[in-house]
Amino acid sequence: MAQTKPKKTARAFKKATKKQGERKYILILYVTGMTPRSIQAVNSLKKICKESLQGRYDLEVIDIYQQPDVAKRAQLVAAPTLIKKLPLPLRRFIGDMTNTEKIIVGLDISPQK
Numbered sequence: 001m002a003q004t005k006p007k008k009t010a011r012a013f014k015k016a017t018k019k020q021g022e023r024k025y026i027l028i029l030y031v032t033g034m035t036p037r038s039i040q041a042v043n044s045l046k047k048i049c050k051e052s053l054q055g056r057y058d059l060e061v062i063d064i065y066q067q068p069d070v071a072k073r074a075q076l077v078a079a080p081t082l083i084k085k086l087p088l089p090l091r092r093f094i095g096d097m098t099n100t101e102k103i104i105v106g107l108d109i110s111p112q113k
Helices: 005-016 036-053 068-073 100-107
Strands: 025-031 057-063 081-086 091-094
Touching (some): 025 036, 036 057, 036 100, 091 100
Antiparallel strands (some): 025 081, 081 091
16 A cells, blocks of 8 residues: 655645745644534634634644544544644644634744744
């Protein structure tokens, strides 16, 4: 079975570091179906991205009920889980995503130039 994920990540890294001084955020949010907590996490993250990252992010939402093998590879222990792949360092946020200030600080979001 061919693995396309590393190539996708390599392309994303090149794209993210293309413009000097502009940081592109690669975010993956793992949720469990359409539970209230999952919906709240998706809405909170979309709001943060729209308000703070305007065009500087890729957000992928993965339902671990539909793709359990992806959750296993990502070594998830709970959901919702947000993983910031880029810019480095890699960070994980587990659980409540409603404290937007905490998420913004944790993601190390810098203002646009």
